[in-house]
Amino acid sequence: MNNHDLVVIGAGFSGIAMTIAAKAAGRDVIVLERADEIGGTWRDNRYPGVACDIQSHLYSYSFELNPDWSRAYAPGDEIQDYLLYVVEQYDVRRHVRFGADVQQAWFDEETSRWEVAFTGPEGRLETISCRDLVLAVGSLQVPTVPDIPGLETFAGELMHTATWVPGTTAHGKRVGVVGTGASAVQLIPAVAPDAAALTVFQRTPTWVMPKGDHEIAESTSERYERRPALMKALRAKIRTSNESRALAFVKQPALMKAVSLRARAHLRSSVDDPQLRARLTPSHTLGCKRIPLSDDYLETFNRRNVKLETGELIAADATAVVTADGTHHPLDLLVLATGFDPAAGWKAVNVFGRKHASLSARWDEGIDSYYGVTVPDFPNMFMLLGPNAELGHNSVLLMMEAQVELVTKLLAERDRRGAAMVSVRPEVVPAHMAEIDERSQGTVWLQGGCRSWYLDESGRNRTLWPGTVGEFERRVRNPEWVDYEFTS
Structure with missing residues (x-):
């Protein structure tokens, strides 16, 4: 079958979470992953010493806590093993097309469906059709290479x-x-x-x-396994401290x-x-x-x-x-060890919305999105950890889970209304982005005397959320339906 309810591009933390949520909602979902295994950042980054800089017990899905972390800050291979476990636990693997390198996606205004073209492992071009499209490509996938002559x-x-x-x-x-x-x-x-x-x-x-950093005693892990409430309390303590x-x-x-x-x-x-x-x-x-x-x-x-x-x-x-x-x-x-181009992964997908609107061109212009999830002129398309949804102080998985919940609610509300499409109203986005710009002005990212990958070429913050995780969760988990268009 080449027709699906939902296509997810990317099988990292975000793509896996979205797939699990879609399955729970009874949606027919397929994941297009260009590599030969799941994992995203944690699959690709295998250099000596690679580890997470968020404490292990907070760097996991809230619905699948792990009592068996070996250290306070998990090594990269341990995080990849955790993702492999989750994929098997929630039967995600059968929904993934590995070796599927997406070349282009475009919205067909006559059918109100997305067409996604990708090359398979043998290099043959294929196209599939879906009602909804989720970009879970991440911002840490295209390495930045310094311009050194020779x-x-x-x-x-x-x-x-x-x-x-x-x-x-x-x-x-x-x-x-x-x-x-x-x-x-x-x-x-x-x-x-x-x-x-x-x-x-x-x-x-x-x-x-x-x-x-320190090792976690086996007895501690056993205690967390016997009493999950203790692990949840630790997770809450870490989150509060980071907030x-x-x-x-x-x-x-x-x-x-x-x-x-x-x-x-x-x-x-x-x-x-x-x-x-x-x-x-x-x-x-x-x-x-x-x-x-x-x-x-x-x-x-x-x-x-x-x-x-x-x-x-x-x-x-x-x-x-x-x-x-x-x-x-x-x-x-x-x-x-020169980092990543945070916009390159999104632009590489080559997505076109209504009236041939180009997502790549929007990025070049300084993309305006609504909570890093929806973009005007791209109906039934959603991003996870898009613009201004990354963090400098806490776990981005908290942000991603809130966004997955928003996408799930938007699709459910659209279906409840019998509509064909849902998209953010263009008129609400400028005010939202103006708030982002205003709040960013007083942050250390703009006032600290440096240039970083947090800022775009014009010096605007288009990467981080200028607030707490709690505030972000309250906003996206209680969406104002008037901010969205539900159309036939």
């Missing part, structure tokens, strides 16, 4: 953290890591002990907070200067050399960029085989990279 001529091992080749080792090699963001902070301590020499190429120093950070991020960035005292103390206690500490000290306000958590990243710079290089990378050749002072840095393994 990089393509490098003859050693070259990879991005998101494309880490299994089996790759740093043992006895001259290793270079470009970047000092969240991925680099996890990778560098993991590869430094094995490398003959490790050079970290830093463009901007990053504030690093202590992680406080308290929103005040400093969103309303009073000056508070972050006080919080940065802890980061400064962490730096002082970790790095012996005062000159090196100075080079590792950021000038921007804590929170302006994503805050990495690590107990051993800073200490790694005390190692004799580790060097911090702050000169600009201007070129690469077959054996080395070159900094602005003309120094050649010979390398065997070069790792790009």
Whole structure:
């Protein structure tokens, strides 16, 4: 059958949650996943040291808590194993078409249905039709590659953290890591002990907070399994603690200067050399960029085989990279820990709505969405963790679950009314986006003295929700039906 109620693009955390909700509502759902396995971010990111920076017991579905996490902050492979378990537990796998690389999706105004064209594992182009389309593609799937002249001529091992080749080792090699963001902070301590020499190429120093990671005793896990209420209480405690950070991020960035005292103390206690500490000290306000958590990243710079290089990378050749002072840095393994393009994944889907409206063009113009879910001129189409639905202070899975509930309610209300389509009213979106812009102005992301991937090219926040999770949940879980069009 090539006709379905619902097509979900992407089989990561969001796509799996949407599929489970659609199945529960009795909808015929199919998931198009371009890879050969589920998992999204946690399937692809396999570099040494990869882990979550949200506490394990909060980084899971609310309807499927896991008592068996091994650490306070779960390693990446453990999160992937959790997703594999959920997929089997809720019979999701039979709904997934693996190796399905979506090329284009367009809304047929004559039939009020979406047509989705994709290539299968053999490269053959197929098209399926559906009533509803959900984009669960995520913002952390298209790696950002720095523009270093000659990089393509490098003859050693070259990879991005998101494309880490299994089996790759740093043992006895001259290793270079470009970047000092969240991925680099996890990778560098993991590869430094094995490398003959490790050079970290830093463009901007990053504030690093202590992680406080630790093993979870088997007896504790057994207790949570016997008494789930204890695990739920811990989850609620973690959530509340994280929510308290929103005040400093969103309303009073000056508070972050006080919080940065802890980061400064962490730096002082970790790095012996005062000159090196100075080079590792950021000038921007804590929170302006994503805050990495690590107990051993800073200490790694005390190692004799580790060097911090702050000169600009201007070129690469077959054996080395070159900094602005003309120094050649010979390398065997070069790792790009340079993050992701948050808009690229959404644009790559190539979606066209009413009157050939292009979602990609909307992104280029600075996309206006309603709670990161609906976009004018794209009826029966929904995004999960779209614009302004990411977080800087808490688990995005909380936001995603609220959005899944909104989509479920919109579809149910449309069907109850006997309508063919549901879409956000174009006139309500400008006021919503104006509120986002106004509230973003006072945040640390705009006032902290840095540029980050949170902001688009014009300097507008088009990534993060400028408020608490609780506020977001209250708004989207109690939708105002007058904000939506239900049409025949």
